[in-house]
Amino acid sequence: MAETQMSADGLKSLARYMDQFEDKESAIIKVLYEAQHIFGYLSNDVMLFIAEKMDIPAAKIFGVVSFYSYFTTTPRGRCQIKACMGTACFVRGSEKVVSEFEKQLNIKRGQTSDDLKYSLDVLRCVGACGLAPVIVVNDKVYGKATAADVSKIINEIQG
Amino acid sequence: MQKLSTYKDLADAYARLKPLMRLREESAQGEITKRELLVCGGTGCQSSRSQELLNNLTAAIKGAGLEDTVTAHITGCFGFCEKGPIVKVFPDDVFYVEVQPDDAKEIVEEHLKKNNLVSRLLYHDPAHAGRTLARQHDMDFYKKQERIALLHCGLINPELIDEYIAAEGYLGLAQCLEKMTPADVVAEIKASGLRGRGGGGFPTGIKWEVAAAQPGPVKYVVCNADEGDPGAFMDRSILEGDPHGIVEGMAIAGYAIGATHGYVYIRAEYPLAIARLQRAVDQAKEVGLLGKNILGSGFDFDLELKYGAGAFVCGEETALLRSIEGGRGEPTSKPPFPAQKGLWGKPTIINNVETLVNVPKILNRGAKWYYSFGSEKSKGTKVFALAGKINNVGLVEVPLGISLHEIIYEIGGGIKDGKQFKAVQTGGPSGGCIPASQIDAKIDYEALTAMGSMMGSGGMIVMDEDNCMVDIAKFYLDFTMEESCGKCTPCRVGNKRLYEMLTDITEGRGTMETLDKLQNLAQVIKDTALCGLGQTAPNPVLSTLKHFHDEYVAHVKDRRCPAGVCTALLDYFITDACIGCGLCKRDCPVSCITGEKREHHSIDTTRCIKCGACANKCPVKAIVRK
Ligand SMILES: Cc1cc2nc3c(=O)[nH]c(=O)nc-3n(C[C@H](O)[C@H](O)[C@H](O)COP(=O)(O)O)c2cc1C
Ligand code: SF4
Ligand code: SF4
Ligand code: SF4
Ligand code: FES
Numbered sequence: 001m002a003e004t005q006m007s008a009d010g011l012k013s014l015a016r017y018m019d020q021f022e023d024k025e026s027a028i029i030k031v032l033y034e035a036q037h038i039f040g041y042l043s044n045d046v047m048l049f050i051a052e053k054m055d056i057p058a059a060k061i062f063g064v065v066s067f068y069s070y071f072t073t074t075p076r077g078r079c080q081i082k083a084c085m086g087t088a089c090f091v092r093g094s095e096k097v098v099s100e101f102e103k104q105l106n107i108k109r110g111q112t113s114d115d116l117k118y119s120l121d122v123l124r125c126v127g128a129c130g131l132a133p134v135i136v137v138n139d140k141v142y143g144k145a146t147a148a149d150v151s152k153i154i155n156e157i158q159g
Numbered sequence: 160m161q162k163l164s165t166y167k168d169l170a171d172a173y174a175r176l177k178p179l180m181r182l183r184e185e186s187a188q189g190e191i192t193k194r195e196l197l198v199c200g201g202t203g204c205q206s207s208r209s210q211e212l213l214n215n216l217t218a219a220i221k222g223a224g225l226e227d228t229v230t231a232h233i234t235g236c237f238g239f240c241e242k243g244p245i246v247k248v249f250p251d252d253v254f255y256v257e258v259q260p261d262d263a264k265e266i267v268e269e270h271l272k273k274n275n276l277v278s279r280l281l282y283h284d285p286a287h288a289g290r291t292l293a294r295q296h297d298m299d300f301y302k303k304q305e306r307i308a309l310l311h312c313g314l315i316n317p318e319l320i321d322e323y324i325a326a327e328g329y330l331g332l333a334q335c336l337e338k339m340t341p342a343d344v345v346a347e348i349k350a351s352g353l354r355g356r357g358g359g360g361f362p363t364g365i366k367w368e369v370a371a372a373q374p375g376p377v378k379y380v381v382c383n384a385d386e387g388d389p390g391a392f393m394d395r396s397i398l399e400g401d402p403h404g405i406v407e408g409m410a411i412a413g414y415a416i417g418a419t420h421g422y423v424y425i426r427a428e429y430p431l432a433i434a435r436l437q438r439a440v441d442q443a444k445e446v447g448l449l450g451k452n453i454l455g456s457g458f459d460f461d462l463e464l465k466y467g468a469g470a471f472v473c474g475e476e477t478a479l480l481r482s483i484e485g486g487r488g489e490p491t492s493k494p495p496f497p498a499q500k501g502l503w504g505k506p507t508i509i510n511n512v513e514t515l516v517n518v519p520k521i522l523n524r525g526a527k528w529y530y531s532f533g534s535e536k537s538k539g540t541k542v543f544a545l546a547g548k549i550n551n552v553g554l555v556e557v558p559l560g561i562s563l564h565e566i567i568y569e570i571g572g573g574i575k576d577g578k579q580f581k582a583v584q585t586g587g588p589s590g591g592c593i594p595a596s597q598i599d600a601k602i603d604y605e606a607l608t609a610m611g612s613m614m615g616s617g618g619m620i621v622m623d624e625d626n627c628m629v630d631i632a633k634f635y636l637d638f639t640m641e642e643s644c645g646k647c648t649p650c651r652v653g654n655k656r657l658y659e660m661l662t663d664i665t666e667g668r669g670t671m672e673t674l675d676k677l678q679n680l681a682q683v684i685k686d687t688a689l690c691g692l693g694q695t696a697p698n699p700v701l702s703t704l705k706h707f708h709d710e711y712v713a714h715v716k717d718r719r720c721p722a723g724v725c726t727a728l729l730d731y732f733i734t735d736a737c738i739g740c741g742l743c744k745r746d747c748p749v750s751c752i753t754g755e756k757r758e759h760h761s762i763d764t765t766r767c768i769k770c771g772a773c774a775n776k777c778p779v780k781a782i783v784r785k
Contacts, residue, residue: 026484029468030465033466063486067488068469068470069470087584088620091548125391126428128202129203129390130553143206
């Protein structure tokens, strides 16, 4: 119930956002970006809604979404764990940290746990290379992370 | 601020605002009656709670009743990211490092009230037995730097247009509009020797000249702020620390080529940079430095942000243009070049963030001044993002032609934990590795290319003895393979094959023949791929094959990874920690562990199948891989 209300409000505000653009076609990425911020991910319904409102073929919208890795078409977990795999983090051992998350959460990178509690993604350079390896959990940054810190981080986000 | 409608309005505003910088000028001396604190507020340091630190400082200043004489601001990146967050005190030139929110009170109570330095927060220089350095100008990290592109980062508050104008901002644009023809501006940029900082190093003035010569009336200026190299963060730092510099640089470019509209193509993953830049654009519009009839000159220029959405190939200029138009960012072949036929088929120049931020400074100080920095063919300065196994991770700006040794040992403070320097990777996924033997090489566009690498955007990843070069090549290939847009076969299929071969090598299935195939295929891809992504993707492979051939051979001939990284090639050993419990022996599926109860056990590595069962069982973690 609350969820449908939220999505109705969300669609309304998305529609308002779309209205400001004169040239619809070149605004596609901005609109999808806004939509993903509102809904957390881009469901088929949302993409069809955008296609219709902007009068752009749905196939084009789907094509754009699939091209850019920023967009996700599946719901993400409540705890979004993002591990930096930029070069600086990589040479300081981020691979070991990511593998440890995979092991402890029992999901692979790019996946979300079935109960929608966790998702694990890898990013390319979050710009905090001095803190490498870097883990970001729901916008909180953990720097100089090691495999030994993983259980601590998981405990902390559960608590 | 009220609207600036004439050159005189801007000159008056500058005269009025200039005192804002007084305390921050190098020459500020004499008795200290007023102070300013600058706290770095870039992405890196914000994640280390610099916002909270600033709030605490402001509260403590108020609490101490010092709000009339002391102010605290955010500023852009100081570059010394290894030790962030940083608090710089003006005019004292005192530089506090790794400052936590809880330290705010002590800085205010001790330094600001009693004039005592808080020595525990000063920088302890490991190169000189940990001596304490209070002043920024005494630090080796800064001594050899020349900050032009980064001039305003760590000097002004990027959120306030007043501060930018106080630091001579928009005077370069005003000078162009008032006193120079577009052709004069092009000539000035040409004379400065400025070359593109986004990768190719193409002379900026020549690019502008081509676009200026195209028939109008519609042309575009595009700023490439897609920063795709996963280990470079200078463009983000400039966007966050000097957003008005980009606005001004683009407006000047617009005037020079006859464009009235500009786009900044900026990564959606950079929310702080987006917010700061949008704010700068809004402020510039509000005071009339963007929009119609700027400063009464008759020149119109407008700016808009467009988001990139995480596709490395969109950093390539033709792909970028397709993306701005709203489609999938797939490259198209050149010619036609964007300067002739770009955005929506109109003449378009595309310049990198760092390139553009240099432009206003060149106009302010003159082409001659800029030309005086650098090497014979590479003029000016370049920002490098130093990262990896180096003591001083951060952003450094140096005159081109500086030696690698100066960057790594003098500025960078040498290798972490006293390890052996092995190589430095430049140019990101399109670049290559420079081995330790070339430590005295001069760094400029030509020299890097001659060494089989390239300038790229200026990422410099330092590696030590613990990094495996085959593994590094594989890391980059993994990146480019994932980022290939799939339009042409050499890149789509070829790079995947390279990746598979590298996987074979790191997992012990490679032979000498694999190395030959690797070399040949890499060359073919380089020669036949459609765009820059595919053409440069094999570079990390080729350069490591060239400089670290022995390491590849060790993997395929001896099935050994000299750096101890490739786990499939490592053996299981039992250390002295073994208590002789026998648990490992019971679980080994091939019975290759021997040892008596309560005595040290050992593994016959020739029979071990590396299943790992024993290591999981050992209660004292005595079984390790080496
Ligand atoms: C695969 C690929 C990725 C690129 N990524 C970037 C980038 O992230 N930022 C950038 O400024 N230039 C990038 N470039 C270079 C641009 O295509 C273009 O040359 C540059 O933006 C021109 O600006 P400049 O002359 O000021 O350097 C990339 C090129 C290729 C082939
Ligand atoms: S080289 Fe790669 S990225 Fe470039 S067009 Fe071909 S497939 Fe696409
Ligand atoms: S790794 Fe497996 S095969 Fe090798 S010693 Fe341990 S249990 Fe035995
Ligand atoms: S399990 Fe560990 S402690 Fe026990 S015998 Fe094996 S190596 Fe030694
Ligand atoms: S590479 Fe991880 S923060 Fe830059």
